[in-house]
Amino acid sequence: MARLSATSGSDPGIVGPLDALVRPAVAAAALLVAQQVAAKATRDALFLSTYPVTALPLVSAAAAALSLAGVVAFSRAMARSSPPALVRRLLGLNAAMLAAQWALWLAAPRLAAVALYLHVGVFGATVLSGFWSVVNERFDPHTARRVVGRIGTGAALGGVAGGLVTWRVGPVIGVPALLLALAALPVLALLALRRLGAPPTAPSAGEQPPAAAALGLIRRQPYLRDVAAVVALTALTEALLEYALNAAVVGRYGRSAALVPFFALYHTGAGVAVLALQGALSRRSLEGLGLAGTLAVPPALVACGAVVAGVVPGFWPTLAVRAAQAVLGRSLFRSGYELLYTPMAPQRKRPLKVLLDVGAERAGTVAGGAVVLAVLLLPAPATRGTLLFLAAGVAALTLLLTRRLHRGYVGALAESVRTGAVGIAGDEDREPARRVAPPPVPGALRRAPAAGNEPASDAADLRSHDAGRVRAVLSREAPLAPELVPLAITLLARDDLFTETVTALRRVGVRCTGQLLDVLLDPEEDPVVRRRVPRVLKAVPTQRAVDGLLSAIRDERFDVRYRSAQALARLHHDRTLAIPAEAAFAA
DSSP states (O other): OOOOOOOTTOOTTOSSOHHHHHHHHHHHHHHHHHHHHHHHHHHHHHHHHHSOGGGHHHHHHHHHHHHHHHHHHHHHHHHHSOHHHHHHHHHHHHHHHHHHHHHHHHHOHHHHHHHHHHHHHHHHHHHHHHHHHHHHHHSOHHHHHHHHHHHHHHHHHHHHHHHHIIIIIHHHHHHHHHHHHHHHHHHHHHHHHHHHOOOSSOOOGGGSOOHHHHHHHHHHOHHHHHHHHHHHHHHHHHHHHHHHHHHHHHHHHOSSTTHHHHHHHHHHHHHHHHHHHIIIIIHHHHHHTHHHHHHHHHHHHHHHHHHHHHHSOSHHHHHHHHHHHHHHIIIIIHHHHHHTTTTSOHHHHHHHHHIIIIIHHHHHHHHHHHHHHHHTTSOHHHHHHHHHHHHHHHHHHHHHHHHHHHHHHHHHHHHHHHHTOSOOTTOOSSOOSOOSSOOOOOGGGOOOOOTTTSOHHHHHHHHSSOHHHHHHHHTOSSOOOGGGHHHHHHGGGOGGGHHHHHHHHHHTTTTTHHHHHHHHTOTTSOHHHHHHHHHHHTTOOOHHHHHHHHHHTTOSSHHHHHHHHHHHHHHTTOTTSOOOHHHHHHO
């Protein structure tokens, strides 16, 4: 993977300034979520004002079942095409179908209400899943942790904007014009995605497994099964709470024109809360609680809230627990959930993600519709409490599964890095040749030996810009003289001499371990030299080298931590060395 130095506005593993890539991703996320929120508010209001609430489980299950068929087609398309190209085609089709529903509304409003409900069910999650596939492939796992919060914040802003527009503008311009406005948003998102560009590396179609093979991978790998189960159970919880809220809303407002402002205001308030949590807690949660801890917070709080709402009667407790589930799902859960896919190689991720992200969700929604229909057979007074207690139980089960995801994530990431399936910033041994002369000797390496003690001719050769003279000194069978080691360490920055320098330093590594560690642990040294020092130390099987590398895996720079961890993994094969596994895995 190409790299740039980690300077302001750029990031290792990214071709070009990082901000130039993040901004279109943020804009696209905002537009897509704005359209989804506005479409959901419009869909719910139109359907509930046209049909009784008891018809909701049927149309919801029908939309989910139709979406499952679309997921299979989408997964196959992802195996043949790149996510950016496929998502652009989906956005164009999305806009065209919304425009067609505008025409249908003018002729047959009842049919248009059903068509819009099915449309949102099929396209909403699928388009967002495709967008996050683009993001997951565009940024490596380390960079993704940095930028996913910013993209999530853009999505939260889009949710607020979509709700506000529906709330304030929808009643003024009317449903037909609102549908046309919804059709314009995916077109704008398409323009933003074009600026994001293609992933740095793209697997060919022959390398990507078909949908059937992707289903086989899910069945065989516990990590993928856990991800699918968490997605399905989360969707099941949402379906139960969604029906409980919609029934409460119809009971409070009836089938009146007040439904459009209510759902718009509800989604606006949820969007504001998502924005606040996304900006204040998402990144801190990932850094403080970790991936599994962040994923565990939403089901834990929803389980407690659903129990309280089941005990306390009334409209507001039901609204509160459904809003909490929506807000936490779109902020903390989404920030952690998207990172679950970063360890997967792109050729597997493309068909897998849509099956897990959308297929498992739709399966949970279908199951939720079936559960709601079964609950509706109970006496009416028991319906609300039963749905809420069932939602609490499903959320609690989800919480138990999230505890297993961290171990699976770490294992998947380790395997992908080991096999080279996933590129990580700083993963390359050689950067593009750009240094034609050795840099000035920096910091702690300014230890020029006394004139009377150094081999003058060899030191002059190592300081020269002549690669031939330098290579002649490094390639000798005799080990480097101690006085020449500091000069040789600086040569790690030269791509044209990298192999010879590493080989020469490894021959004297035991003797010069202290000098190598001084450079590795000094944040003022050249970052290129620092991250290449572990390439030398991994061939130095001493406890002193291990202790220094253990300190380096806590360094502020990711590339230094990553290379040091690789060196420790190599030294781990020497059973005479003490490498505390708990401390290493914690770092």
